[in-house]
Amino acid sequence: MSPLASLPSHPALADVNLLLTGQLAAVDTLMSECLHCDVPLINQVSNYVIGNGGKRLRPVLTLLSACAMGYPGTRHIDLAVIVELIHTATLLHDDVVDSSRLRRGRETANIVWGNEASVLVGDFLYSRAFQMMVEIGELKVLKILADATNTIAEGEVMQLVNCRDPETTESRYLDTIRFKTAKLFEAAAQLGAVIAGSDAENENALACYGRHLGTAFQLVDDALDYSATAAEIGKNIGDDLAEGKPTLPLLYAMWKGSPEQARIIRRAIEEGGLERINEISSAIESTGAITYTFALAEAEAREAREALVGVPGSPFLDALVALTKFTVERKS
16 A cells, blocks of 8 residues: 555544545655666665655645645646655754654664765755756745745754753744744645645635644644653654753753752753653653643644635645644644
8 A cells, every 4th residue: 555545543634545545646656756766775765764654744735735725737746745755855864963763663764774875865855856846847836845945954953053952942942843844834735725826815824824733743743752652653752852952841841840850951951861861751741841832732733723714615624624633632
C-alpha cells in the first residue's frame, strides 16, 4: 500500500484518507518518479526517508485547500509533492544538526549513511523541489515556496541561537516555531488556493489557517516529548532536553517551579543531557507545564478553525476543520 495512503489511524485522518484516496495515490506515484536518479545512494537515502511513514499533513493540506476552492486540475498533485520534498529535506538536515538517532521508530538517515550523505541528499531534494516549481510556471507559486524555504532556514538558525539558552522567552520560542514549522503549513494551505485561482480573501484565510495549524502542531510535538512514550512518538523521550532545546514545557516548568527545580532545569538547558530527567519530568508535571502547552495549542487550533469561517462549505472544508482536532488530540 502507498505510504501516503497509509495515514495514522485517527478518525480525522481516516476520513481524509478516504476523501483523498485517488489523489494521495497520485502524489505517491509522482514522488517515486521524481526521486529516481542515476546515483544509487540518492535513491537509497531519499526512499528510506520518504518511505518511513509520517503523517503527510503538509501535502494533504495542499490537496484539501485546492479541492475546497473547487480546483479541477492536477497541478495540486505537483505542489503536494514539492511541499513534501521540502519538508523531507529539512528533516534530513535537522537530524544532522541535532545528532538525532531515531525518527518515526527507525534509525535516522545520518546514523545509517552518515552526516555527509544526509546533508547532500537533503540538498538534492531541495533542488528537485525547485525544478518542479519552475515546471509549474507560476511566479506566485515560486515566490511563496522560495519565501517559505528562506523563512524555514531562518527558523533553524533561531533555534540554534536559542539552544542551551535558559533566558529564551515564550515570545522567542513561539517566533521560532512559527518560522521553523508553521511557515511550511501556511505555504502548503495557501498554495492550494493559489493554484485554484481563488480570490485574495480565501487565499489569506487558508494561509492563516495553515499558520495556526502548524503552530499548534509544533506545540503538541514539544509537549509529547515529555508526556508520550518512545513507542508512541517514534523517537527517544527527552531528545529536546538532551540537545539543550528550551521548548515551552521545559521553560514553563523553570518559570513556575521551585527555586531548586528552576536551578536543575536551567543547568540542564545550559549543558544538555538527561542525567536529571526524572526530576525534570516531575517538575514539568507538578507545574502543569504540559497542560499549559496544550492549552496554547488548543487556542492556535481554534484560531485555525476561525480562519475558515468564510470558506465555502464542502467535505474538503470539513476535513480541514477535522485536522485541527486531530492536531491537538494526537498521541504521536
